[in-house]
Amino acid sequence: MSESGAAAGQAPGLRELKKRRTYAAISEAAIGLFLERGFDAVSVAEVAAAAEVSKPTLFRYFPAKEDLALHRFADHEDESARVVTAGGRAGVGALDALERHLRERLAARDPITGLCDDPRVLAYQRLLYGTPSLVARLFVYTRRSEAALSDALGGDLRAQLAAGQIVVVLRTLAERNWRRIEEGESADEVEAAAVAAAELAFGQLRGGLGL
Template sequence: MSETGLRERKRQRMYQAVSDIAVRLFMERGFDAVSVAEVAAAAEISKPTLFRYFPAKEDLVLHRIADHEQEAARVVTAARAEGVAALPALRRHFLAGLAAADPVTGLNDHPNVRAFYDLLYGTPSLVARLHGYLERSEASLADALGDDLPSALEARLAAGQIIAVRRILAEENWRRIAAGERMEDVREDAQTAAERAFAMLAAGLPQLG
């Protein structure tokens, strides 16, 4: 492996380690009760070093889902290479996530996952920061859909609808599990809701079906 590759792996390990420490502290004591200085001390780095990795305190939490930011775009790009249309590929991907209890679908009842989403959705500043993540997800998906639609505006409109559907489905699953429902009881409804939601998208976006 090249020196550049080794540096990048070290950098990614640092990101993950600091984020893990921060999330643990936030879940134990609350987001607002833990300072950035405390996170830096627990991670044994300086505050300036921490801010080089994470420009805002909220980013310490959102790093957990950062890998999913361009997920929809990656699915569409990979599917196009296989000759599969965008919406069927995204539908298949979301349903596979439900089957695997991928936390990003909201259908996961592991205590650590529940605690993370309680932290995320229960902290106003994190919810606000999450909008930026969603906007970037929409932008990357719109770029991926650019070849399938006649204009950049239509690609943006389509991407906004798709990202919103994925978000709402995941939030509904998380809401029910957070309310105490068993994951097995939620799963069938979640699959049915996803099928209906993607059918609605396909009806309104026939170019992507």
Template sequence: MDETTGAAGTAGAADGLRERKKRQTYERLSETAIALFLERGFEKVSVAEIAAAADVSKPTLFRYFPAKEDLVLHRFADHEDEAARVVAGAGAGAGAPLEALHRHFADGLARRDPVTGLNDDPRVLAFHGLLYGTPSLVARAYAYQGRSEAVLASALTGASARARRPGGPVVAAPVVAARLAAGQIVAVQRVLAEENWRRIAAGESADGVYPDAVAAAELGFGQLRDGLTFLSPTN
């Protein structure tokens, strides 16, 4: 190993360590805040109290989370581009993006992924109760949803080009068509998750809701499939 390679390797390791520590700090701050919110209520916990409990200064906390609401919504950060990643990994056939998204959601239901709303773990229910029961958190969640729609729209534009008939012209879907499609897809997933959570919050079990959740997902994605014709090959 020469000196250049050794220096590059050391720098890379240092960068990796910094990134891991940064992620750990994000997680620690978020989990500390959520625990306090669940105990006392979102509005009754100050940012100063969160910083003190996490043993950091307020300026440090705000460097990681610009808004108090982001401490809660951080749990969704990894899901912002999830639908876009599913679409990017889908095949090039007609309807492949929607089929892949449907499968992904169905798999989430089977795993009782909290993102699908089909999870009756008391801790998950408490978190969802905090989220849906706090108007400022609901409002902030729409900003996350908007970013999800944006990256999904970009992925759908690429998917529409891949779906064109072999040998035909590669023409991406109009921007407005991709944005409309992304909005509809994200809305369907949100409504399905909210309906699952509503029933479980009312006392039903995840296992009991599961068959209806699967049927509702088939209905929702079926409506998307019938309406989003721009993802199919041109005639």
């Protein structure tokens, strides 16, 4: 669930905290079942039972079964937009802010960058990329991420084109990192190449986008 649920600068209230806990609990129960038995072999009713909620409650939080497995991406879908907005307030250019943020997340081994060799993260990524319906649903999240970033960049055609390119670059870098780790390298072994690839990618973006 996006951080936008709470007003900027304010701690979430008890009701919002309860909603977030329920949201996370349902998804974690679902992912546990999906990892154990496979996405297609688990029903929504089984997820609801495991999370101890009713099906109508589950669907209030997750409109589609695929969303149960993708809440981790939902948490990040406006991340680039927030980074650009915060950078703008501090007088930092959009690409500089995004590259700095990516480097920080690489150093932190954030799973969203693909540079994470935690076995649980790798199992989740195998589930995601090995399930066609999840890959297809991920496209919805990607489009929302593009729209949010486009708005942060100004919302015109130039911003839309830039947002699309930036989102593709970030996804490509993450998938490249994940595939190298999946093939047997550790995150520590991949890190230098991941940082170099990020530098190359943002250099190309600067040359083509002029942001």
